[in-house]
Amino acid sequence: MLIETPTHRPGTPETTTTASRRRHDDAPDTAALFARMAELEEGPEREAVRDELVTLWLPMAHRIAGRFRDRGESIEDLRQVAALGLVKAIDRFDLSRGAFESYAVPTITGEVKRHFRDRMWALRVPRRVQELRNKVRVARRELTQNPGSPEPSVADIATHTGLTEEEVNAGLEALDSFSTLSLDAELSSDDDGYSLADTLGAADSSYDIVVDRESAKEGLRRLPERERAILYMRFFEDMTQSRIADHLGISQMHVSRLISRSCARVRDEVLGQRTGNRGSGDPSTTA
Secondary structure, eight states: OOOOOOSSOOSOGGGSOHHHHHHOTTOOOOHHHHHHHHHSOSSHHHHHHHHHHHHHHHHHHHHHHHTTOSSSSOHHHHHHHHHHHHHHHHHHOOGGGOOHHHHHHHHHHHHHHHHIIIIIOSSOOOHHHHHHHHHHHHHHHHHTOSTTOOOOOHHHHHHHHTOOHHHHHHHHHHHTTSSOOOTTOBSOOSTTOOBGGGGSOOOOHHHHHHHHHHHHHHHHHTSOHHHHHHHHHHHTSOOOHHHHHHHHTSOHHHHHHHHHHHHHHHHHHHHHHHHHHHHHTOHHHHO
């Protein structure tokens, strides 16, 4: 639901009393409207009264949203969240609870805080850590509010907040969890700049080749000399089966059978060793 900001506050002069002006300029006296809405059945007339209440109290919702500016969310989105909280407060308010403002302020504030907790964190962290983050953030701001103030240490923040240094460190780490960098983010402004993705490691397929060769080594050693020579010429010297056959004075078909048989034998031995090692609980194969 998109709620538009009014260019002026509608209503008659009677909607704002002197007492409410002393509280806040955006806290109109709407007790009569709430009483009227409570008497009406669901329908167009009740919706009109509800819309009027939303319009009258929307400046207060925007004021509350303004308290959360500069925290990574646009003020327009924050105002929308606050406006939704206002609608919930109006729908749930009971005149017997007292002044609407006293009920609406914590309701709207809670809605905005839930927005930050549930929608804005790039990494999901426990509620306790989120609270530590907020305490640390406020403490850093208070300790550096005077011009020339140095960046507070962990011990300074712990003393200021009454937290332990371990809790302060957890809060500082959470400050970096609120948002994440794109993998395409540039980490250097030089001509030879690089992105975050360039710093990430990748699996090296050469390790698999080394493992396979070491696994097949014993099986190859147990092959007859001729079969070993054929495999060497085929896979290391890149000779065709026809050239191997001419070199050994046998048919190409025989060479093909020997290659297939030798490879199957080595493969079966390697797979048999791995199965046996897993069965015996060898840590080198289960890591």
